Amino acid sequence: MRGLVADHALAVVIVTHDLAVARLLSHRLLVMRHGRVIETGLTDQVLDDPRQPYTQLLVSADLRG
Amino acid sequence: MVATDTAMVQVTGVAKTFVMHLRGGATLPVLRGVSFEVHAGECVVLDGPSGVGKSCLLKMIFGNYRIDAGSILVREGRQWTDVARASPRDVLRLRQSVIGYVSQFLRTIPRVGALDVVTHSARDNGLEAATARARAADLLARLAIPERLWQLPPATFSGGEQQRINIARGFVATHPVLLLDEPTASLDQTNRAAVIEFIRLRKRAGTALIGIFHDEDVKRQVADRSIDVSRFRA
Numbered sequence: 001m002r003g004l005v006a007d008h009a010l011a012v013v014i015v016t017h018d019l020a021v022a023r024l025l026s027h028r029l030l031v032m033r034h035g036r037v038i039e040t041g042l043t044d045q046v047l048d049d050p051r052q053p054y055t056q057l058l059v060s061a062d063l064r065g
Numbered sequence: 066m067v068a069t070d071t072a073m074v075q076v077t078g079v080a081k082t083f084v085m086h087l088r089g090g091a092t093l094p095v096l097r098g099v100s101f102e103v104h105a106g107e108c109v110v111l112d113g114p115s116g117v118g119k120s121c122l123l124k125m126i127f128g129n130y131r132i133d134a135g136s137i138l139v140r141e142g143r144q145w146t147d148v149a150r151a152s153p154r155d156v157l158r159l160r161q162s163v164i165g166y167v168s169q170f171l172r173t174i175p176r177v178g179a180l181d182v183v184t185h186s187a188r189d190n191g192l193e194a195a196t197a198r199a200r201a202a203d204l205l206a207r208l209a210i211p212e213r214l215w216q217l218p219p220a221t222f223s224g225g226e227q228q229r230i231n232i233a234r235g236f237v238a239t240h241p242v243l244l245l246d247e248p249t250a251s252l253d254q255t256n257r258a259a260v261i262e263f264i265r266l267r268k269r270a271g272t273a274l275i276g277i278f279h280d281e282d283v284k285r286q287v288a289d290r291s292i293d294v295s296r297f298r299a
Contacts, residue, residue: 056085057086
């Protein structure tokens with residue numbers, strides 16, 4: 001999918017709970033809770049240095065880190 | 066704001082505190098008042114005991130960790146970009162063309178072979194396909210990765226082999242700023258010597274390098290100066 005995005009200049013929005021998928025496939029990340037975007041930014045920045053309590057909870061629940 | 070023509074990275078008044086909401090909002094101050102510059106063709110070593118914030122500082126320069134105060138200016142041709150305030154797209158562009166990073170651990174897409182992993186990195190950096198592949202193959206050979214492993218995904222490789230793929234991925238591109246987080250930690254003598262040679266070549270080519278090296282011998286051979294990170298301890 002990264003190949004498709006790069007070769008055909010596609011814009012892709014993925015909805016996932018799998019943080020490993022989010023990390024490997026996406027450039028940017030939006031974390032949503034109760035229908036609202038609560039944190040957004042560069043994918044690795046949001047996952048490695050989460051600020052919002054809910055994002056910290058989400059990241060800490062992921063077995064692969 | 067910009068001191069000299071050869072400065073590539075300018076860190077000014079940077080502070081970082083982690084707030085842990087799952088621990089009742091406990092704060093963990095890590096660094097404050099971090100200021101230094103790194104020039105083209107120079108290798109600066111971040112020194113200090115484990116846990117003092119050396120890797121944290123590299124991650125902040127790469128735009129992986131956010132900062133609470135200060136600025137991190139990186140030269141992009143004639144222009145300067147503050148990594149701390151740059152949009153995600155700008156940080157991604159900087160990582161493509163300006164800032165390279167060899168992390169402590171390899172993270173790759175499953176089922177992509179080692180040679181392709183390294184080739185992709187060179188392609189991202191703007192090299193044309195055939196050149197990228199040739200350079201990738203040359204680096205894997207110089208890092209003594211046996212050719213029978215080149216088509217296999219690195220996930221199954223030994224720790225030392227994975228670290229060498231990581232090094233090849235960082236050095237195959239020609240970013241003018243290169244961040245190295247213990248690149249020689251799990252390498253044998255021969256491969257350590259290869260990495261030292263890569264660093265010297267990059268210095269001669271005018272790359273600004275910032276590295277963490279626990280190996281005293283490597284440090285002595287590559288460092289132009291060192292910065293004691295413990296003096297920025299918060």
